[in-house]
Amino acid sequence: MTTNALKSSGPSAGRAGDKIFSGAALGAGVLILLTLFAVAVFLFIQALPTFTADPAEISGGAGFFSYILPIVIGTVIAALIALAIATPIGIAVALFISHYAPRRIAGPLGYLIDLLAAIPSVIYGAWGYLVLAPALVPGYQWLAENLGFIPIFGGPASQTGKTMLTAGIVLAVMVLPIITSLSREIFLQTPKLHEEAALALGATRWEMISTAVLPFARPGIISAVMLGLGRALGETMAVALVLSTGGLIPSLIQSGNQTIAAEIALNFPEAFGLRLAELIAAGLVLFVITLIVNMIARAIIARHKEFSGAN
């Protein structure tokens, strides 16, 4: 029998470390999947009565689908407004911090923005309710008078300013720090090598950013926006405080519309029986929306994998 000197007997310390690490990593991964699965199962079981109940007994009296559809649309609109505002501003601010601002300013500014992300949402809600909404009233009136022919600006404008657009703006302010912090972190990681390559070809600072920094950061920006979207979709307090709810209407400057998260938060305390099941079903729908959005984002990132710079 031959013995192979390379086959050592007994585990060495390094291998034990490897085993512990891979075990821990696997455990953490499984734990996340289990949690997700448990949440989904919980939501589904609790929501079940809604799907089996007589349509006339559901709020609105016309079945679950017509109950949920308007607030799904409201949720999506609020999140889209928030992202439409926060994404360009967030990326611009992140670029300013990472590539334009002098160091003395960049450090404190980045820190300030990280702090913004830590402010509880009820504070944003209170600010939106007390300060932003009244301040926007004249603007809404102007919009209704001059751009009223566009359905989303249809009048008469709300007198309190507690509208979908206000809620969207508050959400934008809330997700802005998330998008900014993550984007800045990614912009700073652009290899110096590639930035210098662009500069040495005669690129201006902006051309350097558009040839080297932004393409490199693209998957990271998408992830940052997705995290922001997650917060916007799931936000309850701020929307509940800022939006004066109502049925689905196209105008963003009248009271009306509702989001899933706020609908749940507002009605949960008094809900029981079928109403409770309804709200949980609404939660299940929100969960599914979030999953779909994230899968789409993954697919977009994966489509450009070959050119990601990770190889």
Added chain:
Amino acid sequence: MSKRIDVKDLNVYYSKFLAVEGVNINIAAKSVTAFIGPSGCGKSTFLRTLNRMHEVIPGGRVEGEVLLDGDNLYEPGVDPVNVRSQIGMVFQRPNPFPTMSIRDNVLAGVKLNGKKISRSDADALVEGSLRGANLWNEVKDRLDKPGSGLSGGQQQRLCIARTIAVKPDVILMDEPCSALDPISTLAIEDLINELKNDYTVVIVTHNMQQAARVSDKTAFFNIAGTGKPGKLIEYNETATIFSNPAEKATEDYVSGRFG
């Protein structure tokens, strides 16, 4: 086109640290000049002042003049962006843009400056530049694949193609072969010999044989000790530097008796 470079009393700083002191050198058009010297003597630092890449590093600044065919690069009002589009640079580590295809990498510099070029002009330029970098035959069937999928030597030649695509007057190379195998190295040395017909080439190298093979003139830089500035010790015809240098330090270095 190719232009000459004249450097007058150049001091190069990193913030307060004087890294290179008092360089005077005249580099002729359509020639290959090699910079040699021990590690840390400031070859890269000095090379990067020749296209104003040095000031990209925070705290980087210079005193003195660098003249490109008589025009001072550092005169107030000169845009470094302009300077760099006329004086190209190839780096030590190959750095094609990973998010771009081979074709787009070659065109990267051309598409800057807001220039639009027709599809057929672009095709011609891509082929011409890749041929100029001796890479065409190896990549002509996969121009749309990512540049980062090439071998190290191919990536470096892609970077050279990208640099010559913008038709600079001067090409600076900082140890372009240090990450490459001997065959890729020879390919690039051959290329440098051809580039000389159209461009002024300045190359930093640690490889004496390489300096001897490719360059017309050689500049030897040295440093008196850590924390001291690097200086240009001797600059002459390459044959003279290697066979009959005027300075003792040069002779010690080229004969391997250094340090």
